[in-house]
Amino acid sequence: MTDRQLQFLNNEWPAPKGVHALTTTRIGGASIGPYQSFNLGSHVGDRPNALRKNRALLRKVLQLPAPPVWLKQVHGVAVIDAAVAHVGTTADGAYTRRKGIVCAVLTADCLPIFLCNRAATEVAVLHAGWRGLAAGVVEAGIKKMQSPPAELFAWLGPAIGPNAFEVGDDVRTAFIQHDAAAARAFVPGVPGRWLADLYMLAGRRLRAAGVNSVQGGQYCTVTQTDLFFSFRRDGATGRMASLIWLE
Numbered sequence: 001m002t003d004r005q006l007q008f009l010n011n012e013w014p015a016p017k018g019v020h021a022l023t024t025t026r027i028g029g030a031s032i033g034p035y036q037s038f039n040l041g042s043h044v045g046d047r048p049n050a051l052r053k054n055r056a057l058l059r060k061v062l063q064l065p066a067p068p069v070w071l072k073q074v075h076g077v078a079v080i081d082a083a084v085a086h087v088g089t090t091a092d093g094a095y096t097r098r099k100g101i102v103c104a105v106l107t108a109d110c111l112p113i114f115l116c117n118r119a120a121t122e123v124a125v126l127h128a129g130w131r132g133l134a135a136g137v138v139e140a141g142i143k144k145m146q147s148p149p150a151e152l153f154a155w156l157g158p159a160i161g162p163n164a165f166e167v168g169d170d171v172r173t174a175f176i177q178h179d180a181a182a183a184r185a186f187v188p189g190v191p192g193r194w195l196a197d198l199y200m201l202a203g204r205r206l207r208a209a210g211v212n213s214v215q216g217g218q219y220c221t222v223t224q225t226d227l228f229f230s231f232r233r234d235g236a237t238g239r240m241a242s243l244i245w246l247e
Helices: 048-062 130-135 137-144 169-176 180-185 198-208
Strands: 006-010 019-024 093-096 103-107 111-117 123-128 152-156 166-168 186-188 193-196 213-216 240-246
Touching (some): 019 123, 093 137, 103 111, 103 123, 111 137, 111 240, 123 130, 123 137, 123 240, 130 198, 137 198, 152 198, 169 180, 180 186, 198 213
Antiparallel strands (some): 019 240, 093 123, 111 123, 111 152, 166 193
8 A cells, every 4th residue: 555655564364344454664754864764653763853744644644533542662561451541651562442542553673463353343453572472462462352362363564584583592492481382483593593483483372372363474674674664674763653443
């Protein structure tokens, strides 16, 4: 989807009518330098005026029913009700059962995980870096949903890919202590280092929690430089937004 020089990634999942979900790219917007050009993060050092223009453009182009509920993300497991939260609430996920409330997370290598139920009565989006994923942000998000896990759909948004995510023994240990079979998500690299498949790790967590429909996982924020911001690649950089709401 391209509109007014902005480009969005629409989720390819079997979500029912009435559920709207997408991730922004870096294309379009008013930011310059390392934040070029559609940065939506307020904490990265971008010019405040550029950020305001970008967020206003996001709402205008998408015709959002309300401003997104922007969170203060800390790589934790807190998932809040966006209908009663305020901008800047510390959390790494948001859910809602109320129509017209826009849940949002910001990423630039971490994994955005979208959730909705078959009846289109509740939605959520989670910010899952390796720390949050290992600590249980997926399980925390599913627990907030009223629907049984088997009634949920999940979509894995753009994140660092399995050929770019180099980690140490500590990361591998954090996952295999919880799930020994998670070892298959780690490919040996140089001595003491591993290439980790964040998508596979998230998929294992979702399915273990009872979510059978898991889609996505085909992007790499590090290597697809034209589409995505990447903190690991660039250091100082912008952030993409992943949004979900009920019509």
